[in-house]
Amino acid sequence: MAFTARLPESVEADAKAYAEFVGVSMNALLAIALRDYLDARMPDGPGVRRAPRPPASVEAPSPAQKPAFKAPASRSDPCPCGAVDLNGHALKWKHCHGKP
Incomplete structure (x- = not known):
């Protein structure tokens, strides 16, 4: 299933800058954000499968x-x-x- 995200220009600029800082693509950043949003809405019942989470703090290495x-x-x-x-x-x- 294809999905096209349309973001306001200011949000898109901030998201691109953050994705570059973290070192992931915009697609990966949106996937992580969507997974976190859906995880927060899902009940923690049996059979709920959770994907592994990335580290909470990611720092860009200096050159x-x-x-x-x-x-x-x-x-x-x-x-x-x-x-x-x-x-x-x-x-x-x-x-x-x-x-x-």
């Missing part, structure tokens, strides 16, 4: 803190930066820093 790393041998190997998707799985090099 001096960013580790230098080499490309892995295969494009399908995990990215050495340690990036994970919303489910906590390691991102592959080809979907992270190995994008052309």
